[in-house]
Amino acid sequence: MADPMGRVPSFAQLLDLAEQLRLDETRPVAELRKRDREIGRRSVGDQRGRVLFWLSEVHEDGESAAAIANRSRHLIVAVLVLLGFGLGFAASRVVYYYDGARPVNTIEVLAVFVAAQLGLLGLTGIAMLPASVRRRLPLVGALQDGLGVLSPGRWQSALARLLPQAYRDAFSSALGRGRSHQKLFGDVQRWLVLLGSQSFGVAFHLGALSSCLYLVLFTDLAFGWSTTLALESGELHRITQLLSIPWAAWFSEAVPSVALIDATRYFRLGGGTLPGASALDSVDPASLGGWWPFCVAAMVTYGLLPRALIWAFARYRFATAVRMAFDRMPGLVDLVDRLDNPLVETNAPDAERVGVLTGTGDHRPPGELATRRCAIVNWAGLELADDSLSSAVERDFGLGAVCVHAAGGAQSLADDRALLERLTELHDQSNLAVVIMVRSWEPPILEFIDFVGELRAKLGDGAAIIVVPVALGEDGVPVAALESDHEQWRQRVDAVGDPWLSIRSLAAAVS
Amino acid sequence: MTTPVFAVVGHPNKGKSSVVSTLAHDDSVAIAARAGTTVVCREYPMKIDGELIYTLVDTPGFQRARKVWDWLQVQQVTAAEHRAAVERFVAQHRETGEFPDECELLTPVLEGAGILYVVDGSLPYGPEYEAEMEILRWTGQPSLALINRIGSEDHVEQWKAALRQYFQVVRVFDAVNAPFAARLDLLRAFGQLEQDWAPALDRAVEILESERARQQSRAARAIGEMLADVLSESTTRHLSTGDDPKAYHDALEQKFMQKLRDRERRGRVAVEEVYDQHIVERSEVDVELLDSDLFSTDDWYFWGLNRRQLVTAGATSGAVVGGALDVALGGATFLLGTAIGAAVGGATAAFGGARLTQIKVLTLPLGGLLLQCGPIRHENFPYVVLGRALHHHRVLSGRTHADRTTLTLAEEAATGLGQIDTDTRKSLDAIFRRLREGAAAHEVCDELAAAVGAILAAE
Known part of the structure; x- marks a missing residue:
């Protein structure tokens, strides 16, 4: 996430900065002034760029604990993505399950991949509300805390336990440091969790879509719709019309017709699986699969796209939180001061040699004099x-x-x-x-x-x-x-x- | 052009090392009551980004001036040969060990250093100094005499009369108590000794002035950070559902108060580091005022706002809340909300809030209790902490590096908050209000540092 000009700090650089400033707290100020001014005179660009240059200069050779921690984070996110993809793929296989006895229920597809997703998006929105809202509305805080427990991003700590020892230690150490700077790192941690959740979410939808397209391409799916609720074809048509608004103008094949909706309703009892199917052209059995473009378009529009947008937003906010934490890091102002201002030295470079009195040094009280x-x-x-x-x-x-x-x-x-x-x-x-x-x-x-x-x-x-x-x-x-x-x-x-x-x-x- | 060098010379124990310590801002200089502490020259180069601007040299005191003067007089030389005679003296005696102090102190002078001759103006003038002054005059180097007053008696005029016969410039300089401006003034005077030296000394003064401004700004930041941390600090303790929270109140409160005291002390140390004051010793007795219990409300009106100011601050906060109500109701209250808010806020600030720390008991969603102590919401508390920090800064920033006495913060010298202009006060009120409303320390740190910086700049 670090830009080539070095102006935007990465998460690893944020951790590196925190670690370096912590180490510097124990060093003599005079030594820091000398070292930092020497680097400061060679650095150019804006403040953040100069600090990043300083960081690269003071950093000792070899991979830092922060870099390992960041790599651990990437590994964990990769595992989350795999999990999400797998879960999405599996969920899609279940929803689109067709064994010839009963068609794929479009209502079920809409419930899982549209209605549930819209609900989850709403909860994500609440989780993303800023701290100022949280302070003003206590209920939001409680909700955010509750959602936080459920968020897949929270699984990152648990997943870290599966990593090799060195990675696990570095990640724990980075998280520990974050906790010790809770007030500063709070936003970074929050967006880190949310970004992990969104990565999981995007992967879930990609998995679901992959599974769906696989089934469409390589199996013969029959779609229908059925519900215990008193839902008439006309009402479902209005709902599908509404849902199709985003793509109706340019992808009319993905808008179910009234005829298709009428023909594909089925019941468990009386008259076979699809009693209305006779209304369809008997030479075109593929019409029964006419629902799939609608299902795919709905999954993309109401599942994948919003999740991808939120993922991009979370990524942007995570980068912003990293940048803000970087800029507000305790000790940074002093560091910039040391980088930018002339080093004024007035002290003696060597230790002083202090004179000592020689001789016996014994103090004797004056004795009785032999003369008056x-x-x-x-x-x-x-x-x-x-x-x-x-x-x-x-x-x-x-x-x-x-x-x-x-x-x-x-x-x-x-x-x-x-x-x-x-x-x-x-x-x-x-x-x-x-x-x-x-x-x-x-x-x-x-x-x-x-x-x-x-x-x-x-x-x-x-x-x-x-x-x-x-x-x-x-x-x-x-x-x-x-x-x-x-x-x-x-x-x-x-x-x-x-x-x-x-x-x-x-x-x-x-x- | 060579960089100026100034040799600080004189009789033993007249404050040479104090002058050097103050001008070099170096508290590693050994300053002792015993004569002969300085046995070899020690250089204090003033560098800006590694570039040498001038060098101060601390030298041993004259130990056998009469003998040296006797040797020189025997040489029977003309005035034009005086310097050469001194050079011969040093050359002949450098290896013999007969005049180690004189050879050591005359070497930098003969290498071109300007002479800063230091005497103690609190002691009477004596004829034995004349041998020293004659020797220095024979070197022919630009010279300046500094009358340093170590004790309480005043013999300055007597000294001036004698010194003016030997030195181009005679100045009175209290090395231990010299304010920063006096130190810069003295450096400028060094530049007047030799035409070539003036640009370097002027530059040094300019840089030191900027550095001082930066130190003030750093100190303001340290105070601001301490203040923000102290005002947003809280301590928590997890309890099981069956535990009695009251049994833990006192321990939690003590822990919380200790955290605040520790943070305040760390803030003071940070300010001391800004001014390179490393060896400040505190006596519990001497710093009784500043180390008096942070929670002793007896001192509150002394350190923080007085009762009238407190009522005003409380009224302002109340008015803000009431004003928000007016706005919410579209002005239907005819600004009654603002008026009532101001009255209630003022009264609460003046008479309410006797208990500083309040302990909240929160029920945790997954079971158990959370006890929370702090942050302190009292209207005057921020001003008390600020007043104490400002007083510490005043004492410290005026302290020279030659001052090795215990840091004394006498109550009669303390002015607490001092004079704060209206705009800064309003700005502080607003920041403290935001902290009371739950803003995090880092959110207000920059603004607090700016407000404290404005106060320090005005002092």
Whole structure:
């Protein structure tokens, strides 16, 4: 049913699309955008055509489960057609049964192949009423449900059980998917069933006609008419005239005359099988078979043709339902969006390498100091007076500051080196500790770690070096750092792995 | 013409990675409180259909700027030789491992990248930054300084005064909270650094604006689909003829409500995916408002229509039904049907429907019973779901990729439905009415997406 230009999707393509979009739900969006845009740039035509092109591109080699499911459907329809043909052939053989004792009853032919068919056509019409009517008239819904159970199209599921395992599985899987998208696939399933029913119906009528023509050609049938009802020849003539309207103008041989109707009435009782037959020309026994053109024309006009038209309509509506389900498939809008719009990439293509701190990383609480004196280093321009730094250190750590020096920041490297020499001298003279007060809000950088390393090298093992992150309080006084800032400095100091290097926090704001 | 490259440089922990994350819409960028998280340059190429437009480069922070500056000053070169001196420095130290961060960050700059120097405007200026700025000035590359405010204090003016002495352009940019327009504005500013770069950056801005519009449209569709599904959802249970349906009511109702909640959550995740927000963390406490029970009617007037709007909506629905009666009777009712329908509809919407979920018991043709819970027909319910979705969208679409905080949907910041113009309201009323009348979700999905799209576009 797919057209050569690829604009009309087939049932198999609908199943393929549903399956592919379902698979795509689990894939990263970035990957989908890249893949689909690449295909989108090569595709041309209208939206549906581009989606079908996309489907052919993303589809992996080999026959898809959807294609197998579709083939299964064709097989099942073929079985339905065979069944219909066989049943029609058999029904016709029964209705046209003639053993010489009793003629073929034309009334029976009309009942089975005209009246019953017209009734079935009416029911088919009800089954085909759209969902909007079904919603408004609850009775229609109930009728449709009831008819659905009787429809030969429903036999498809049962027939699927006769298929080989692979076909059966694919068909069940396709039906299952349809059920999971009931709201979307509802129409497709409905018309699939109706199309199956109509295929069966058309085959039934072809079978019946074949059987009828076979009997006409190869046997000598005698027709008559008989009914228990009080039906006069004139009334039957009017009925046959009415039924013959479609072909009367161009196929007059198929319109029974009054004489034929009078002559071919028969009764079970009294006077033989066809008491009126003497009225016919005795040299033309073939007149008794004069009914057959009428019967064939009625079967074609009221059986085969309407059924064929409805089959064509069902096929058209099935294709429409497939197309609509295709267009409304969840995820299709996103797919078209990915196909049609430029792929904008701004992310890094590779994973980030994140730096880790090296060293022991062990955090040791500062131990008891062996000295009560210290030298203070104001690192990187902490904007606080030397006195306030000294008093904070004395108050919180019990260390008396002998001097306060600046390092880092605006100081030159030569100044830093000179300070290191000075601190070494002081330590050698009086074994004092070195307290480095840093701006807590600035991160510890390697320049600072280098300074601490050089200081350790100068002072030697065992000399206490204390890092104190300091925040600025109101009125220019040093206060304890925020916990997050202190933690950042602590991690960095611990990572140095120096057992005599510690970090301390000011106890509280100094007023 | 070479494609522009921009190296985001600066002192450690001043928000370089946040700037990159926001501009590259990439939430995979490591943003940490600890200095030295970024150890190697990482490129963020902006490509349109594979065509490279510009590249952002996230770099490690300066770690030994004073030492580098000291080395450069010792070189005794003229201004014309400054760049060559920096190149010599990198060449000499690349393999020694003595200045890994400086060599890494200066490499893209020396290869022609524009400089985006990032500082934290919430912290005071310090003289140690001057060595960094001097080194960058010696490279001779076009440069722009970004004052990023990480904390609450304001030292922006102090920074501006210092930065203007070193950089051509100085801009304030809040990397974590920058609205989309500010991000585009910054990209345009990049284009002004070098004449050749402007066309590429202008094109990038144009494409990003279109992409944003598409994202909004996709989000509208995701919200529309969620809304249609939630409003047409129902849950059924088959029972034997002898079973007592009432015994199954509560379980069925709970199952139905859970289905709705799950669908609403899936809708939110879909919107988050549209905006490439992958690592959004929700705290049950923080998102209490949005995750508050969908069926808690206490919140209904907050999220959905207020009582007056509700009466109007109900009256409209009633009037439609009454109007149909008038038409059917050829106007013999003198429009009384419309008037009565409106009055009854309005009153029902305002005061009726206390019970949200109704359970129907249907007798099956082949025996047994079918219990059906839902769909919810309450007039305000669609607007409640819509109001919650719109609020989630507002919060999410304004969130940058540098924002790694827990998704917070504060009640005081929520505006529920917000302002919806009359035409959109009418259109929504009509769609919701059709859903109440039994239309399938897919039948109204396009219209709903269009109506939600109109609301998002107007916000």
